[in-house]
Amino acid sequence: MSRTPFAPLFDRLVDDAAVFPPGNAALDVAVREHLDRRTTGHGPHVGPLLVPAASAAELVALAAADGRPATEPLAVSLVVRPGSPGEALADAVGVLRDDERVLVTAGEVGWSAGWRALLELEVPLVVEVGTGAEQERALDDLAEAVDADHDVRAKFRTGPTPTWPWPDEAALGAFLDAAVLRGLSFKLTGGLHHVVRGRYESEPMHGLLNVLLAVHEALDGAEAPHLAATLGRTDTEVLVGAVSSLGPDDAGRVRRAFSSYGCCGVLDPLHELEALGLVP
Numbered sequence: 001m002s003r004t005p006f007a008p009l010f011d012r013l014v015d016d017a018a019v020f021p022p023g024n025a026a027l028d029v030a031v032r033e034h035l036d037r038r039t040t041g042h043g044p045h046v047g048p049l050l051v052p053a054a055s056a057a058e059l060v061a062l063a064a065a066d067g068r069p070a071t072e073p074l075a076v077s078l079v080v081r082p083g084s085p086g087e088a089l090a091d092a093v094g095v096l097r098d099d100e101r102v103l104v105t106a107g108e109v110g111w112s113a114g115w116r117a118l119l120e121l122e123v124p125l126v127v128e129v130g131t132g133a134e135q136e137r138a139l140d141d142l143a144e145a146v147d148a149d150h151d152v153r154a155k156f157r158t159g160p161t162p163t164w165p166w167p168d169e170a171a172l173g174a175f176l177d178a179a180v181l182r183g184l185s186f187k188l189t190g191g192l193h194h195v196v197r198g199r200y201e202s203e204p205m206h207g208l209l210n211v212l213l214a215v216h217e218a219l220d221g222a223e224a225p226h227l228a229a230t231l232g233r234t235d236t237e238v239l240v241g242a243v244s245s246l247g248p249d250d251a252g253r254v255r256r257a258f259s260s261y262g263c264c265g266v267l268d269p270l271h272e273l274e275a276l277g278l279v280p
Contacts, residue, residue: 009212009243009251010279014269015047015077015262017189019055021161023264027055031062035074042270045279047260048075048105056092060099069101076102082110082128086118093121108155111138116145124151126187131171135178143182153259154184158206159191166191166204173214173227180218180257188261195272196236206231208261208269209239215258216250240276 016037017023018030025033034049051059059076063069078092089107096102108126109115111134115127129138138154145152156175160166167175179186188211194200197207214222214230222230233239246254263269273279 008248008255009246010045010273011255012047013045013255013260014266015050015187015260016266017050017262017264018266019052020050020079020262020264025264027051027058028062031059031066031074035066035068037266038068038072041280042267045270045273046266048077048103050079050108050262051076053078053080053088053092053107056095059102060095063099063101073101073103075105077106077108077126078104079108080110082112084110086112086115089118090121093123106153111141119145119150119152124153126153126155128155128157128189129175131167131175135175139178139182139184143184146184154179154186156186156188157190158188158211158261160203161190168204169197169206169228169231170224172206172211173224173231176211176214176218176227177222177224180215185257185259187259190262192261192263193265193268195269195276195278196239197232197234207234207239208273209243211258211261212246212254213239213242215254216246219253219257236276240278243278 016034018025019027030049037043037046063074078089080086080089086109089109093104093107096104104123106124106126107118107121109118110128118125127142129135142152142154157164158167158172191205192208194205195208197210198205210231210233214227217230218227
C-alpha cells in the first residue's frame with residue numbers, strides 16, 4: 001500500500017527517454033517496451049515516449065506494425081536537441097499530424113532566437129534553457145509567450161553531457177527559483193535516476209524527492225539558497241517523511257509547476273519509490 005493517500009504527485013511523472021543516452025535503446029525496442037508498460041502497475045506513473053523528431057517516419061511504421069496504438073494512440077513527445085534546427089520538429093509534426101495511431105503531446109527544442117516560429121505548429125512546446133544570464137533572458141522570453149496564451153514550458157538538464165557540466169545544487173536551485181517566480185511550468189531531463197541526492201557509480205546525481213520538496217518550498221516563497229540546501233539533503237528517512245506529509249492540494253501545486261522529467265531508465269526511480277512505499 002502507498003504511504004501517501006493520493007496519486008497526483010507521481011502520476012505521469014517520468015517520461016520514457018529510453019532511446020536517449022545513456023540508455024540508447026533501439027526505437028523498435030523502446031516502442032514495444034513502452035506499450036507493454038502501459039498495462040502494468042507502472043503505467044500510471046509513466047508519461048509519453050520521448051522520440052527524436054528525425055525518427056518520425058520510423059515511428060509511423062512501428063505504430064502501424066503493432067496493433068495496440070490502433071485502439072489507444074502511442075503518446076510521444078518529439079525532441080530536437082539544443083543547437084539543432086527547429087525545422088526538424090516542423091517536419092516531424094507534419095509526418096505525424098494525421099496519423100491517429102500516434103498522439104504528439106509536445107515538441108521539445110532548445111531556446112534560440114527563432115524558437116517562436118515553432119508556435120505556429122500548434123503543439124505544446126518545451127524549451128530547454130541554459131544557465132546564468134542566458135537563462136534569465138530565455139525564461140523572460142518563455143514567460144512572455146505564456147502571457148500571450150501559448151502552451152509553453154521551460155526545460156532544464158540536471159545531468160551532464162559532453163558539452164554540459166553537471167549542474168550542482170546552486171545551479172538547479174537557481175533554475176527552480178527563477179521558473180517559479182515567473183509562474184512557468186517546467187520539466188527536467190537527464191540525471192534523475194535516483195530518488196535521493198547522492199553519488200552513484202562515483203558520479204553526483206540529484207534526487208527526485210529532493211526536487212519535489214524544493215519545488216514545494218519554492219512555491220511557498222523559498223529562495224535559491226534555501227532550495228539548494230534542500231537539493232543537497234541525503235537523509236532518506238527525512239525526505240520520505242516530508243514527501244509523505246504533502247496533501248493532495250500541495251501535490252497538485254507541485255505538479256502544475258513540475259510537469260515531468262525524462263529518464264532513460266524509466267523504471268529506476270519507480271522501483272526506488274516502490275521500495276520506500278511511496279507508490280504501490
